[in-house]
Amino acid sequence: DAGVTQSPTHLIKTRGQQVTLRCSPKSGHDTVSWYQQALGQGPQFIFQYYEEEERQRGNFPDRFSGHQFPNYSSELNVNALLLGDSALYLCASSFWGVYSPLHFGNGTRLTVT
Amino acid sequence: SQKIEQNSEALNIQEGKTATLTCNYTNYSPAYLQWYRQDPGRGPVFLLLIRENEKEKRKERLKVTFDTTLKQSLFHITASQPADSATYLCAPPRNNNNDMRFGAGTRLTVKP
Numbered sequence: 001d002a003g004v005t006q007s008p009t010h011l012i013k014t015r016g017q018q019v020t021l022r023c024s025p026k027s028g029h030d031t032v033s034w035y036q037q038a039l040g041q042g043p044q045f046i047f048q049y050y051e052e053e054e055r056q057r058g059n060f061p062d063r064f065s066g067h068q069f070p071n072y073s074s075e076l077n078v079n080a081l082l083l084g085d086s087a088l089y090l091c092a093s094s095f096w097g098v099y100s101p102l103h104f105g106n107g108t109r110l111t112v113t
Numbered sequence: 114s115q116k117i118e119q120n121s122e123a124l125n126i127q128e129g130k131t132a133t134l135t136c137n138y139t140n141y142s143p144a145y146l147q148w149y150r151q152d153p154g155r156g157p158v159f160l161l162l163i164r165e166n167e168k169e170k171r172k173e174r175l176k177v178t179f180d181t182t183l184k185q186s187l188f189h190i191t192a193s194q195p196a197d198s199a200t201y202l203c204a205p206p207r208n209n210n211n212d213m214r215f216g217a218g219t220r221l222t223v224k225p
Contacts, residue, residue, distance in 0.1 A: 042218050056212040101147060
């Protein structure tokens with residue numbers, strides 16, 4: 001039973017460029033959440049997708065957008081990259097509703113130069 | 114504003130002792146709270162969930178308490194082992210829709 005898989009594992013981009021990160025949830029899960037984790041910090045909530053709609057959003061600018069597909073997989077898009085966007089981007093899947101633990105992938109390490 | 118504070122950035126203890134980690138939250142009213150473990154270069158791994166009507170939850174050597182009056186959760190590891198060395202993250206949901214928000218974490222080091 002595959003867990004959460006993310007691709008790519010590492011990525012280097014230049015300021016101003018756009019990036020797309022991908023996530024396949026754990027089998028059976030229908031909800032995907034994305035987090036940004038800077039070095040030495042806890043994960044910061046970006047947004048949550050369920051039934052192909054954004055359900056909750058954290059304090060991130062509109063440069064951060066996402067999508068969820070009918071097979072529950074998800075993409076995170078970041079436009080007009082800034083140096084400060086350099087971080088580990090984590091995808092987590094769960095069942096929709098409360099009390100469902102998050103299952104995380106090992107993240108995509110994004111470096112913006 | 115909403116805040117999640119974990120007691121310290123780092124905690125060093127001797128093998129066999131009990132580690133106690135603290136999570137305080139402000140301007141949240143979570144119906145539940147989760148604790149995760151994160152190893153370097155890896156995603157967090159779920160450990161325990163405690164609901165507001167549960168004062169205490171146990172799993173093997175782990176124990177979590179949840180005091181909604183104090184707005185605090187305590188996480189204990191008894192008989193600690195070097196393999197318990199990791200960063201531990203506290204996570205209440207913001208809107209009780211499983212939109213988990215994380216503290217900065219406490220890095221635990223257990224010395225042999």
